[in-house]
Amino acid sequence: MTGTFIGIGVGPGDPELVTIKAAKALKTVDVICVPKSHAKKPSMALGMVKQILEERKKPAEILELVFPMSRDDLNNRKLWLESAAIVAAKAKKGNVAFITLGDPMLYSTFLYLYECVKETYPEIELEIIPGVTSVTAAAASCKLPLAEKEEVVTIMPSELNPTLIEKTAKYADNLVFMKCAHRIKEFIPTLLKAGFTDNSTVALVKRCTLPEEKVLVGKLCEVKSWDITEDYFSVAIVKKSQVPIHWKKMETV
Ligand SMILES: C[S@@+](CC[C@H](N)C(=O)[O-])C[C@H]1O[C@@H](n2cnc3c(N)ncnc32)[C@H](O)[C@@H]1O
Known part of the structure; x- marks a missing residue:
């Protein structure tokens, strides 16, 4: 089977913030795949489940899969297919997990491997256990609602070109920038063109929920004076309104 x-x-x-369902699965699977961008770099995801794995009676086999961050789609596809073959061989003998930061269905490395396994090995059963995303965790850390009532919230990667950011931002009340959101200063002119104002609210959350978490909250006009260091693990939330928006709404009642 x-x-x-x-x-x-x-x-x-x-x-x-690891769910009970995730912990249960991690205690019973036979193999745990750990994605890494570099062989020598420690895995953040593995660190987060360390205690759960220590509680296992029989240790799981840990399988490190290295996927360097690259835009070479052809080579990436080759790596995903090779990893899919490894997963398929392991799945012949038992259950195989792939741990990923946040949620597996949101900008996750898991998605590419998942597609390759689905396509190439249709006999393998697939399951996805959702996780708390960095988007919702960042909103909690900066205590800013992501959306209220009829508000539209749009999530986008920070490497999107400014024209696309502007077009998208025009139709959103709240924006979430992921992947290198420390670049938020570069987006100010684009956001102003898209209907955001100097008084729009901005939060930059780095390494959210980790001991080294950093949170900055202010108005869009203040962002240029923020001291921001580069960090891939950052999320920015930008709200057209000046927060707290529910207070503003109460004033107009
Ligand atoms: C490849 S995406 C993975 C997203 C993940 N699947 C999720 O659901 O949050 C990586 C991006 O997620 C965000 N991210 C993940 N963990 C984070 C954290 N602890 N603090 C801030 N941002 C984080 C950053 O924007 C980072 O560039």
């Missing part, structure tokens, strides 16, 4: 390939979201960083 072929095992199941399970994508497990382990949340944004705080081990207490």
